Amino acid sequence: MLSRAEIIKLHLRELQEKNAKNNSKEAPPPVTTNPDANFILIKYVAATTNYIVQSHSILSAIFGTVILVVLANSSSKSDMNFTLVNANTAKVELKIEKLNNEILDTKSLKQLFKPFKKEQSSINEPIEATPLHLTYLILAAFLIIYALFSHFIRNRLHLSEPPLATILGIALGPRGLKVLGPSKWGIEDDLTQEAARMIVGIQVFAVGIELPRAYLARHWKSVLMMLGPVMSFSWLITALFTYLILNTSVTTALIISACLAPTDPVLAASVLAESRFSNRVPRRLKYLLSAESGCNDGVSFPFLYAGLYPVIKATTGDAIKDWVLETMLWQCIFGLLLGLFIGFCANRVLRFADRKEYIDSSSFFVFYLLLAIFCIGVGSTLGADDFLVAFGAGTGFAWDGWFSSKTKATNLPNILDLLLNSSMFVYFGAIIPWSELNPEGVAVKITPGRLLGLLALILLFRRIPIVLAMKPFIPDIQTYREALFCGHFGPMGLGALFLVIEARAQLETGKSIPLPHPPVESPHKQAIQTIWPVICFIVLGSVMIHGLSVAAISIGSHFSRSQAERAPLIGSEQEPLFGMNYEGGGGESASEDENSNADH
Numbered sequence: 099m100l101s102r103a104e105i106i107k108l109h110l111r112e113l114q115e116k117n118a119k120n121n122s123k124e125a126p127p128p129v130t131t132n133p134d135a136n137f138i139l140i141k142y143v144a145a146t147t148n149y150i151v152q153s154h155s156i157l158s159a160i161f162g163t164v165i166l167v168v169l170a171n172s173s174s175k176s177d178m179n180f181t182l183v184n185a186n187t188a189k190v191e192l193k194i195e196k197l198n199n200e201i202l203d204t205k206s207l208k209q210l211f212k213p214f215k216k217e218q219s220s221i222n223e224p225i226e227a228t229p230l231h232l233t234y235l236i237l238a239a240f241l242i243i244y245a246l247f248s249h250f251i252r253n254r255l256h257l258s259e260p261p262l263a264t265i266l267g268i269a270l271g272p273r274g275l276k277v278l279g280p281s282k283w284g285i286e287d288d289l290t291q292e293a294a295r296m297i298v299g300i301q302v303f304a305v306g307i308e309l310p311r312a313y314l315a316r317h318w319k320s321v322l323m324m325l326g327p328v329m330s331f332s333w334l335i336t337a338l339f340t341y342l343i344l345n346t347s348v349t350t351a352l353i354i355s356a357c358l359a360p361t362d363p364v365l366a367a368s369v370l371a372e373s374r375f376s377n378r379v380p381r382r383l384k385y386l387l388s389a390e391s392g393c394n395d396g397v398s399f400p401f402l403y404a405g406l407y408p409v410i411k412a413t414t415g416d417a418i419k420d421w422v423l424e425t426m427l428w429q430c431i432f433g434l435l436l437g438l439f440i441g442f443c444a445n446r447v448l449r450f451a452d453r454k455e456y457i458d459s460s461s462f463f464v465f466y467l468l469l470a471i472f473c474i475g476v477g478s479t480l481g482a483d484d485f486l487v488a489f490g491a492g493t494g495f496a497w498d499g500w501f502s503s504k505t506k507a508t509n510l511p512n513i514l515d516l517l518l519n520s521s522m523f524v525y526f527g528a529i530i531p532w533s534e535l536n537p538e539g540v541a542v543k544i545t546p547g548r549l550l551g552l553l554a555l556i557l558l559f560r561r562i563p564i565v566l567a568m569k570p571f572i573p574d575i576q577t578y579r580e581a582l583f584c585g586h587f588g589p590m591g592l593g594a595l596f597l598v599i600e601a602r603a604q605l606e607t608g609k610s611i612p613l614p615h616p617p618v619e620s621p622h623k624q625a626i627q628t629i630w631p632v633i634c635f636i637v638l639g640s641v642m643i644h645g646l647s648v649a650a651i652s653i654g655s656h657f658s659r660s661q662a663e664r665a666p667l668i669g670s671e672q673e674p675l676f677g678m679n680y681e682g683g684g685g686e687s688a689s690e691d692e693n694s695n696a697d698h
Contacts, residue, residue, distance in 0.1 A: 267527020
């Protein structure tokens with residue numbers, strides 16, 4: 099590879115040989131006898147000097163000088179071509195038109211030197227501040243700062259990672275500083291779907307791991323009520339609000355509501371994770387909300403396909419048949435049983451390896467993570483409900499409490515929350531489709547005011563009324579304040595993003611694999627253009643409202659007390675929340691002693 103000095107010498111030698119050949123054929127016209135040419139040359143030198151000063155480029159100065167010499171020897175010709183051999187031996191051709199009475203300004207010179215400046219920047223500049231490199235830097239810096247102050251943020255400010263990460267993504271995204279631009283990196287719908295699938299799948303697996311020993315066998319009635327009547331009501335009432343406010347079709351409203359019906363395990367985990375606030379909530383409520391969030395992302399598939407099949411299937415008979423056979427029996431029931439089988443088998447294999455001392459303690463985390471990914475791969479490959487496969491595997495794997503007791507000190511879920519979930523919410527903040535909130539050419543009334551109204555109605559009526567009404571039939575909810583708490587904490591997050599891309603894929607191709615971008619023309623154009631921006635807006639609102647609810651409840655609890663009962667710092671109370679029952683019985687979870695006995 100030639101050095102810069104050798105490149106310049108080679109180029110100058112070529113110019114000298116070419117000029118000598120031209121001089122042997124005809125004498126060059128005198129430049130100095132033409133006043134206009136001298137005037138042009140002076141202006142050109144001034145513009146070149148100005149550009150050199152602005153660019154701080156030595157190569158630009160050299161090439162500028164070379165071009166001036168050539169112009170001085172070629173001012174009478176109509177044009178001139180010459181070739182520069184760069185460091186990669188590639189040829190860059192420049193064509194300089196006859197100047198006549200034109201004066202080159204700085205802008206013209208920038209265009210003239212553009213090939214050289216690009217080549218020079220790749221040689222001279224050691225800093226490569228590409229968007230992806232900046233993303234690595236900023237994301238890592240954000241996570242480092244959060245980790246350093248995590249105890250203060252969680253226990254003093256009562257904030258969780260998702261709203262902070264989402265705000266960072268918005269600030270650095272296309273509508274902010276334009277540092278994060280996933281669409282420019284080639285990240286499209288299919289990659290977004292797989293990222294959401296992986297993170298939600300790992301999180302529901304973690305939920306199954308974190309539940310107490312044999313939790314579902316002892317609390318099946320409470321979980322079933324949350325997944326049945328509560329989730330069905332959420333689906334229908336959200337569809338009604340969407341249909342009336344946004345003027346969508348019935349099927350589009352059902353699809354949107356199905357995406358918003360499940361509670362998000364990622365947001366639920368961030369709110370209910372170990373902190374000063376979560377310690378004020380009865381354990382049975384935390385376990386109930388965690389179990390619900392782990393199950394209902396998978397249980398949402400029947401609701402989703404109940405809105406999709408009438409649109410994409412040829413006849414009503416085909417829609418009913420596929421909903422029963424494919425969605426209910428294969429995806430949900432088979433997926434859950436498959437996950438339980440994988441979890442029980444993995445538990446036995448790991449116990450055997452641990453008993454024989456074939457595995458060390460550091461490999462437990464690797465086994466944990468890879469088993470979650472394996473379950474997602476099995477479920478998606480077989481066309482089963484990968485979320486139910488992952489949750490079933492986590493539940494079966496930790497059914498006897500042995501694995502939880504072995505890894506209790508490692509805080510594996512907290513590690514996953516910090517690394518995977520926070521990164522995904524930064525990404526979500528950067529991909530919010532602000533420009534699509536008012537689709538053109540479709541009869542849907544999407545405006546900021548209507549979306550805010552829809553968000554308010556969903557937050558108020560999606561879960562709270564039905565949980566209050568079902569309180570007598572849910573053993574783990576013992577007071578109406580507990581019912582209000584459980585009704586409010588039903589966040590919508592990454593699970594909704596996965597489901598909406600699943601819905602778009604079915605509308606676009608009839609399969610679960612989406613196109614990189616929505617098609618320009620489609621018989622389902624209105625639904626395709628509507629569901630994505632609406633879901634993103636509602637998820638954004640849920641992330642902010644539910645993520646900040648802990649701080650609001652803590653501050654409200656502080657000021658609701660008398661002056662003598664308040665803690666020295668706002669929101670630093672540690673007493674149980676008012677109106678909640680902390681006595682045993684009627685839905686208490688297995689004690690720590692029971693879990694530890696499973697080790698033997």
